[in-house]
Amino acid sequence: MISTSNGTCFFFSIYDDENINLILCFSKRKLKIVKLTAEGYSSNIIADKLCISFHTVNTHRKKIIEKTHNTQTGGLIQFAISNSLI
Numbered sequence: 581m582i583s584t585s586n587g588t589c590f591f592f593s594i595y596d597d598e599n600i601n602l603i604l605c606f607s608k609r610k611l612k613i614v615k616l617t618a619e620g621y622s623s624n625i626i627a628d629k630l631c632i633s634f635h636t637v638n639t640h641r642k643k644i645i646e647k648t649h650n651t652q653t654g655g656l657i658q659f660a661i662s663n664s665l666i
Contacts, residue, residue, distance in 0.1 A: 606644070611665065613640045617653060618660035 606614070609630070616626045623637045630637070645651070648659045660666045 606647075610640050610644055613637060614644060614656060614660050615665050617641060618657045618666045 612630065613626060616629065621629070623634050623641070627634045627637045641653075641656070645653070645656055648656060650656055650659065657666075
């Protein structure tokens with residue numbers, strides 16, 4: 581974890597398809613969305629819980645999925661499990 585001008589950033593190390601180590605940085609908000617998604621909450625429920633719009637949740641989720649080199653929510657859940665987020 582490191583503090584940046586944009587707030588606190590949490591780092592994770594993953595390997596992509598070519599086994600290249602990727603260092604990922606997620607904000608507290610993005611981590612909360614990962615956790616709630618992995619716990620099975622829908623975008624609507626997550627939006628209500630975090631007091632943000634449905635579209636904001638989906639945008640965060642899309643960017644997280646891209647960063648983790650996944651194509652679906654299942655990969656995001658696996659990322660959460662393998663990094664002890666849930």
